[in-house]
Amino acid sequence: MSDAETVEPVDPALELPPVRDEEGRISAGFLALIEAGIEAEDAAALIGLVGDLHEADVADLIESMDGDSRGPFVRLLGDEFDFATLTELDEAVRLKILEELPAKTLAEGIGELDSDDAVYILEDLSEDEQAAILQRLSHTDRVQLQRSLDYPEESAGRLMQTDFIAVPPFWSVGQTIDYMREAEDLPETFHEIFVVDPGFRLIGSIPLDKLLRTKRATKVSAIMEEDVHPFEATEDREEVARSFERYNMVSAGVVDDAGRLVGMVMIDDIVDVIQEEAEEDLRGLAGLGDEEISDAVFVTAKSRFTWLVVNLATAVLASVVISLFEGTIEAMVALAVLMPIVASMGGNAGTQTMTVAVRALATQELDARNMWRVLRREVLVSLLNGVALAFLIGMAATWWFDNAGLGTVIGVAIVINMMSAGLSGLLIPVVLEKVGVDPAIASSVFVTTVTDIVGFFAFLWIAALWFGLPI
Template identity: 80%
Template structure:
């Protein structure tokens, strides 16, 4: 059998060809032998590598050997397309085998009537657990948590706890700590597994538990939870309800997914791409991008209006039209640099009221220093190019002015948008570009009109 992946980490062409052939000939045993034992991430990559009309037959042919956890690794558009074509009873059977967090991840993509139909076919305890998770807000920790966990009373001994875990049939697939609860199921402590293994059997759990474990409310925003996991190097943590009762367990693998998703959202937002996926159709992608392109068109018109105010100046000295784009481009790049730093700092809460003025002062000074360095370089080039010292002075001065405003707007605009509860990752670039274009054109043409005494 050929390797699943080639040297570049992609699904190998030989392996993909065998999968295609098995799907086309409806050879279930061959497909099961090929993909039945693959890791869920490899199955997901294989599905995405297949043509769209082969994906659902691939899932159906694998039957009970298909790990529905692979659906959580797919691009949203691919996952939704597969879910739309699979019957609810098939989905219920597959989802019933998953950890609760993975099951919720799939269920939340379905229509409410399909969710209800699938939940109705699950055992009552599983149904209640999943419904409770789905009742939490979409971006909350409650949607991430596993509802399977180990909880013991504080008066149990280490030996009792170990024997209980050995005898239990419904343990979580993976866990790193045991939670300690009182009779009302309120969380009072936690014990890492390594501490249990190092402790004598007759020792009470209360003697080795951590009295103040890291805990999150199920209603907490998932991004805040991910930030705490990153800050405190957590591997798992308890999720509790508003009364402090233990309702779930948060695991690092789900938190890593959140961190990656949030980073991708910020990156796409800076480019005005919204939440599009690489698997989206042409129509969906075009519609997603069009909105921000229209907004950019409006800002471009504003910059053109500023240029039109200096029609006479440009007509009197054509060289100005040649050099104008340099000023705007340098300001736009400098503003984007500052804006990217600011958006990321806001997302990670590294930028707040306590250090904003210090960061603003730093960014403005950096912009001024870079502005002076670039002004000297561009000014000399303009002087030699057009044999005009005055033109060199004009463009040098306008670059310094524009880079100053680039640094200022690159920080203040994301901060202002954050204060107005507008996502700075999505909206900042349009406003920063507008400022640098308008200021750049205006400064350059106005200084040129004054220096050369040209008509406006």
Template identity: 65%
Template sequence: MTEPEHRDESPEMVAEIPVHDDAGWLTDAFIAAVHAAVEAGDSAEARRLAGDLHEADMADLVDALPEADRPVFVQLMGDKFDYTALTEMDEAVRVKLLEDLPAADIAEGLGELDSDDAVYILEDLDEEDQAAILDELPLSERVQLERALDYPEESAGRRMQTDFIAVPPFWTVGQTIDYLREDKDLPDTFYEVYVVDPGFRLVGSLALDRILRTQRAAKISTIMEEDPHSVAVKADQEEVARLFERYNLVSTAVVDDSNRLVGVLTIDDIVDVIQEEAAEDMKALAGVGDEEISDSVLTIARSRIVWLLFNLGTGLLSATVISQFEGTIEAMVALAVLMPIVASLGGNAGTQTMTVAVRAIATEELDTRNIWRVLRREVMVSFLNGSLLACLIGATAGLWFQNHGLGIVIASAIIINMFCAGLAGLMIPMTLHRFKVDPAIASSVFVTMVTDVIGFFAFLGIAALWFRLPL
């Protein structure tokens, strides 16, 4: 059977079915056609259909196929499968796929990737699977990846590319341009040229536009930036992202403890970091852990149950406070009707302040220098909003139950709880951060506990005193 003649049309024309719908997603008809090719073991058809897909679309296609078809599809695609697509997949899908593929095939695919993408794919595997794949790589590539995997997780060393361009300061611009044009082993994409001394220590950097606008005879040392932004190889990736944001960087050098150049980070790496850190904080605030949409029911349940159990404990504490006012509630049933309003408003107000505080701590916008100014602001905001809501709900409750005293009681409780919510929403994350506890993970439970306990205690306590009700 002869291979079908290759045609240069786009995937849409070759497949004779629409690849993307109006929203840019892969169509069901296209996915079904690929699935049929995989079921038939037709490599030529699979390559014809999906060979020209972008890496992100390739990842979506793999995810849409049945689990058993995924490794078969990758093998049928052969060299047409871009392993960069693995970086676009959920972790659970990627790890399962790698477990089902031969180590030799994976090593061949990783050999075509940038080092940072290869490390990203390997780092989630267990040591045994990593070793099996690394053993299939050439020695130089294996040593390079093993060194990167030895760096801490979520560090600059894990994210950096080890392919970069470095020149000595005594070269001329002309020599540098000729080197960039003639050397075939240089990275395909780069934004800066780094300047190093004989010990490979970083001494400067040079943007490409500066090179192209300078006469060929000029020395690199005369036009380079002598104090380039650089990051330590063990620096946390979130700190690196803040550096990019603060100084509007496109790329930056990564250096070891001796200031030797070991890699480079580019803006496309940092965009991924920003997205990951934002998603991590969002999930942590909700107490859902580091779960993926493709995780199993058991995995997700296990990641969520811990904070739900902790929340159950704080709920029992709130119930204990309520139980101390059984006589008060029995004497005036209206208190039971209005009680959730006080706790709910306090909880929402506390969550608003807490969310702003946690994000400000993560971006280093909030620290001991400005904590008191921010605290005064949040307390005043809570007091103003609490006063407005107290007037509205107090009037409503008074008219609803024909009891103006009840309106005064709930209004007073709301002001107190909103004030405390603003205070707790800021101070709890700051306190946790001071004791090296991630405020994104633990803050919400404690803030909810404070607003519930204070809300119930203030409302029922004021009611007992105002109406002289039994406890």
């Protein structure tokens, strides 16, 4: 490689382009410098550019790069690459990078991470790949990580950090503080000290600020909070996140089935869970499953195709209903013009109710105790909106076609379909959850089908009766 092609080491005095632009994205100028460093294989220049960046910024930088540049970028950074960056990446990008790195490099990088971050990366790999990495780690790290991986997916055991501070109740505050000063294997961040009995069963906890404000001679047992609510390692992470949100928790202990303390969950992991679950519900409402923006074209098309086929089948059902009134439509062409309005208004209203219902089910705000109250509210809301819309659309149809009867027909049909939208938007997600189907993914298809069929049938049937048209 010629000298002209070599990227010079970054001069600290040189004014570099900002990492992010005014809109918060990785700036084009900074990305161009990184791409030039990769092309010239100048590790020193790259380290100078990204060495002080937060792992979240480095992750955004990697996702902004061309796909072929990501692997070389990580390899060029070498030991300076923080593997915590991988936890901030989309799954597809992370997997691609992991495929390009040798097991030795992965083992060295993962061995430096907190156990929760290490598990987050390892769980994306196959069992053989996991075994190849784990066998290169120390015995202690290998046992801790394997135990976490043995817990069910999306459980507290997968989410927890196995590094924590636990002390016996007979220690003094001074002993505890001295221990924290001298121990070398403490977690990087923690907010409370756990108190355990000789069997390592959790019996209390002490907030860090309370510990530091207490005199050294005071016994741990005198200041510990006994009203602790640890999570079982097998508990679903959504339940854990819900408890953190409900009780404003910052950290909490995790115990095994015998009540022994095995880890702790931190608020930073809970924030990720809340975000992931919200994104999952949002994608599910559109029938997108676990699709990521970085997924390949074929993978994306395949994931969407299934629900598009289901939508096609439901659209055929609506078309069948319309075909039953072929004679009615031929006798009054205005009906064909107004039909989409009835179905569209019902579909939008149903989607509104369905979105509220799906979210309420996910947060456990909707259950058997308040089901009928919520149902009654949705029916009344649908009725009020239906009447208001019926008046507006009825007046518009009367003026448009100079036919008061047609305005009355579409007004009545709107009220009927709005009522069905409110009922189906609430009941369909509830029924789907009862039968074990994710309401976030399946509800929209069925709600739209109901509102289309009811809307078309009500409008055309009422029109046929009102005007004496053939069916």
